[in-house]
Amino acid sequence: MPELPEVETLKRALLPLVLDKQFERAVFFRPNLRFPIPVDTLTTQLPGQKLKTISRKAKYLLLEIKTGAMLWHLGMSGRVTHHPSDQPQEPHTHAIFSFKRNIHLHFIDPRRFGAILWIPKGCGHKLLDPLGPDPLDPTTTGQILFDRAKTCKGPVKHFLMNAQRLSGVGNIYACEALFEAGISPRRGAHRLSKKNWDHLLTCLRRILEKSIAAGGTTLRDFFSTNGTPGYFSIELAVYGKEGEPCKFCGATIERIIQSARSTFFCRTCQKK
Numbered sequence: 001m002p003e004l005p006e007v008e009t010l011k012r013a014l015l016p017l018v019l020d021k022q023f024e025r026a027v028f029f030r031p032n033l034r035f036p037i038p039v040d041t042l043t044t045q046l047p048g049q050k051l052k053t054i055s056r057k058a059k060y061l062l063l064e065i066k067t068g069a070m071l072w073h074l075g076m077s078g079r080v081t082h083h084p085s086d087q088p089q090e091p092h093t094h095a096i097f098s099f100k101r102n103i104h105l106h107f108i109d110p111r112r113f114g115a116i117l118w119i120p121k122g123c124g125h126k127l128l129d130p131l132g133p134d135p136l137d138p139t140t141t142g143q144i145l146f147d148r149a150k151t152c153k154g155p156v157k158h159f160l161m162n163a164q165r166l167s168g169v170g171n172i173y174a175c176e177a178l179f180e181a182g183i184s185p186r187r188g189a190h191r192l193s194k195k196n197w198d199h200l201l202t203c204l205r206r207i208l209e210k211s212i213a214a215g216g217t218t219l220r221d222f223f224s225t226n227g228t229p230g231y232f233s234i235e236l237a238v239y240g241k242e243g244e245p246c247k248f249c250g251a252t253i254e255r256i257i258q259s260a261r262s263t264f265f266c267r268t269c270q271k272k
């Protein structure tokens with residue numbers, strides 16, 4: 001499933017390709033993915049409009065034009081490829097967005113949990129409005145997380161993975177960041193100090209950026225391995241390492257279940 005680093009990489013790969021380019025047309029091959037696609041609106045709004053920017057909120061991408069934004073979500077199996085042809089090149093191509101100069105973005109999603117939606121300018125959206133701050137947004141600070149955690153009596157691991165508290169952090173990245181910060185996944189989120197949150201956010205950013213760097217910087221890099229975006233292969237310290245020795249202290253990495261999800265951690269290193 002595409003995670004935040006994959007979506008951020010897709011954004012960074014698409015920007016030099018289509019920024020300031022004019023949409024020529026949008027063609028849809030089915031009326032719905034996870035939600036109905038606003039086909040009439042998009043085929044009316046997009047043609048002739050310049051793509052002003054692409055922004056990311058959690059795992060959503062927003063392709064912004066003058067009158068609003070097209071929202072993409074890759075769901076479980078979605079991906080976007082760039083092809084010189086405006087005809088589908090492989091099965092499960094559900095939409096093709098064509099720009100001038102023969103640039104065609106193919107939206108492919110075998111399991112169809114993805115989404116293509118439209119947000120008129122100045123409007124919110126029910127999928128985006130409840131989301132907490134994004135860890136890679138430079139305006140997100142340890143102070144903001146500290147304030148948001150004051151009323152959160154649950155474990156810090158829950159906080160990290162609750163999109164309404166902090167958006168876009170998956171299980172792997174939550175486990176790895178807590179390990180790097182030396183914070184126990186079971187510690188109450190409200191008991192972390194401002195300094196703890198500063199450090200945890202720094203660790204989280206470092207791991208996400210490392211993963212983004214592993215993904216490459218072009219669409220070609222992004223989809224080079226059998227065309228499927230998966231987890232970028234960064235070296236993991238604890239995730240999936242139950243029973244193995246901790247790389248720092250040699251103690252055994254443990255696995256516990258928190259909210260029906262596995263948490264991997266080192267009892268010795270994660271005492272904060």
Ligand SMILES: [Zn+2]
Nearest residue numbers: 246249266269
């Ligand atoms: Zn350890």
